[in-house]
Amino acid sequence: DQQVKQNSPSLSVQEGRISILNCDYTNSMFDYFLWYKKYPAEGPTFLISISSIKDKNEDGRFTVFLNKSAKHLSLHIVPSQPGDSAVYFCAASDNTDKLIFGTGTRLQVFP
C-alpha cells in the first residue's frame, strides 16, 4: 500500500525553465511534508518542507505547494539548473514523525 506516490518516474527540463515535480498521498493523517534530493550513492539531502497549516513555502529557487483537499503537493524549481539533475523524493509524516517516502522522480536538466 503506497501511501505516498510520485507517478512520474522521470522528468526532463531545459536549463532556465521551470521544473514541476508532483506528489500525491492517501493518508489524511499526514500533516508534514518534505522534499529530498538524492544523488547516486549518497544519502537524501533535505530541500524544503511544508506544514499542513500552510499551502505554500518558498526557499530561493524552490517552492512547495500543498493542496490538502486534493492530497497533492508539488515542488517547483525556477530557474532549473544542470546541477539540479538528481532524484527527488517526496516524504510525508503524521504525528509519529517517521517519514514515508514516495518512489522518486528523476529530474534531468539539459542545456
Add this chain to the structure above:
Amino acid sequence: DTGVSQNPRHKITKRGQNVTFRCDPISEHNRLYWYRQTLGQGPEFLTYFQNEAQLEKSRLLSDRFSAERPKGSFSTLEIQRTEQGDSAMYLCASSFQGRDTIYFGEGSWLTVV
C-alpha cells in the same frame, strides 16, 4: 564535518554471515532513524530511537535485524544470517526532536553474495 556519519560505506558479505552497521548522528540530536532503500524505491522506514529508547519498529524489521542505541548516542544495526534480499542501502538519519528536519547520512551499501 558534523553531519550524520555511517560506516562502513560498503560491505560485501556471503549469505549467512552477520553484518553490523554503525551510525553517528549529528551531535545533540535526540532522534535517530534507520531506513532501507532498494533500487527504484524510496527509503523505507525500519526503526527509530528517541535517545536510547527504541520507539517503533517496522514489520520490515524481521527477527534477524536488531538495532541498538546505547547511551543515546551512536547506533548500530545488525543483520544476522544475511540473505540476498537484504542487499540494499541502509540509511541512518537524525533530528533534534520530532518535526525538526531529518538529516540523512550517506548510507551503507550492503551486497549479499
